[in-house]
Amino acid sequence: MKLAIFRRIVLLISVIALALAAPAPAAELVSVSAAAADSPAPVPAQEILPSSRPQASIEEETAVPAGSAASQSSVRRHKKSKGLSLSQLLRKYPETLKTQGPRRKMIALTFDDVPDPRFTPQLLDVLRKYKVKATFFVVGSRAEKHPALVARMIREGHAIGNHSYNHPQFSKLSMNAFRIQIIRTENILQLLAGYKPKLIRPPYGDINEPQLKWAKAHGYKMVNWNVDSLDWRGLSKNQVKHNILSRAGRGAIILQHGGGGRGSNLQGTLQALPEIISNLRQRGYSFVTVPQMLQVSKSK
Numbered sequence: 001m002k003l004a005i006f007r008r009i010v011l012l013i014s015v016i017a018l019a020l021a022a023p024a025p026a027a028e029l030v031s032v033s034a035a036a037a038d039s040p041a042p043v044p045a046q047e048i049l050p051s052s053r054p055q056a057s058i059e060e061e062t063a064v065p066a067g068s069a070a071s072q073s074s075v076r077r078h079k080k081s082k083g084l085s086l087s088q089l090l091r092k093y094p095e096t097l098k099t100q101g102p103r104r105k106m107i108a109l110t111f112d113d114v115p116d117p118r119f120t121p122q123l124l125d126v127l128r129k130y131k132v133k134a135t136f137f138v139v140g141s142r143a144e145k146h147p148a149l150v151a152r153m154i155r156e157g158h159a160i161g162n163h164s165y166n167h168p169q170f171s172k173l174s175m176n177a178f179r180i181q182i183i184r185t186e187n188i189l190q191l192l193a194g195y196k197p198k199l200i201r202p203p204y205g206d207i208n209e210p211q212l213k214w215a216k217a218h219g220y221k222m223v224n225w226n227v228d229s230l231d232w233r234g235l236s237k238n239q240v241k242h243n244i245l246s247r248a249g250r251g252a253i254i255l256q257h258g259g260g261g262r263g264s265n266l267q268g269t270l271q272a273l274p275e276i277i278s279n280l281r282q283r284g285y286s287f288v289t290v291p292q293m294l295q296v297s298k299s300k
Contacts, residue, residue, distance in 0.1 A: 116259025140185030
């Protein structure tokens with residue numbers, strides 16, 4: 001009797017063990033597979049990220065002006081890591097890259113980052129009052145926004161040059177991006193001024209050899225400067241005067257600004273300009289545009 005009960009218990013345990021080890025019914029497997037098929041596939045990370053980030057315009061940024069510590073540091077890093085230095089480029093391409101004119105009693109006043117309705121009209125007023133013709137290096141995106149100011153520059157006898165479309169550091173651009181900066185801006189200026197400028201001033205004064213070779217092959221002149229007012233720092237009238245008058249000499253190309261980034265203060269340069277003009281005239285200098293100084297056509 002006891003043996004029979006024991007055998008029944010063993011049989012029952014065996015049946016339960018087999019039931020637990022058996023695979024799921026086919027219907028359940030189909031159900032699981034269908035659920036997996038209906039679930040969305042994981043999206044790669046790069047498809048979730050935005051495809052591009054709009055570039056801020058020059059007005060939306062605090063500009064890093066030519067001569068600033070940040071721009072000089074960046075240019076120094078570039079010089080150390082790639083190609084020829086600026087002084088080496090000047091020696092190798094003396095007819096294409098210019099920082100001054102012939103040693104005659106002439107001065108060329110140049111103004112970057114125009115047009116800017118905060119400062120450019122006041123600057124034009126001073127130049128008209130003192131009968132001085134200057135050279136304005138125009139940012140294409142600003143010219144699009146303020147075409148009347150470009151028209152006024154031309155109407156009042158000033159020369160214009162190309163200062164890129166949105167003020168990037170050229171040496172950090174591909175050749176194609178560099179060409180687009182130049183060509184896009186010159187097409188805008190062709191419509192507004194009636195000509196494509198021969199003169200280019202690279203933002204921050206920074207250019208590399210392949211870009212310089214391209215400019216030479218296409219008939220441009222790259223124009224930097226040899227006297228820096230440092231007016232972008234928001235200097236006082238007397239500081240701007242000192243920076244210019246202590247360095248200006250025969251054939252000087254003087255860098256000032258007629259526009260700036262958000263928060264810029266160019267009152268020092270506006271207030272100093274009449275006295276700078278008067279002082280240099282008393283010293284026997286005449287004022288000319290850069291094309292006049294270099295004896296080149298203003299148009300390409």
